[in-house]
Amino acid sequence: MAAIIFLVLTGLRIGKEASIKIRYPVEYSNYIVKYAKKNDLDPYLVIGVIKQESNFIADARSPYAGGLMQLTEETAADCAAKMGLDNYNYMDPETNISMGCFFLSELIEKYEYVDTALAAYNAGMGNVDTWLKNPEYSTDGETLVYIPFPETRHYVQKIHQHIDAYKEYKVFET
Secondary structure: OHHHHHHHHHHHHHHHHHHHHHHOOOOOHHHHHHHHHHOOOOHHHHHHHHHHHHOOOOOOEOOOEEOOOOEEHHHHHHHHHHHOOOOOOOOOHHHHHHHHHHHHHHHHHHHOOHHHHHHHHHHOHHHHHHHHHOOOOOOOOOOOOOOOOHHHHHHHHHHHHHHHHHHHOOOOOO
16 A cells, blocks of 8 residues: 555656646756846746747747747847847857847836836836836836836736746756
């Protein structure tokens, strides 16, 4: 009987671990850590963005963006110019993470608050700048108390959920 209980518990543990790996994949961790560090970002923030943007599908494409961090061609070109890159393939996983971290760092520097930067990453700086001027959405012109686009509001919430999950599973050594 003890052997059966042991096998059942072992099977449950293995099943749970497999389920976690399916729901929260970890790929490209070496690039995530490298470029998060280079851009003074928390690697958990970067992995949360990648999870939400592409679920680690390196060649993911939306109508406007591509790659792990879903960069537009315009954003990639802007990042490449600022980073001093002449020849680049923004769909390459390392390049995409490098540029995505650079861009995210720029947004955090501009807006100072991670959630505001994440809203800009998703909805664009023009929308966020407009929201920050509206007292319905920002009481101080610097932080958003309400994000009017449901998709963007959900996006920011989901990234925080992903960060919490990845921290719970301790995917990066601290």
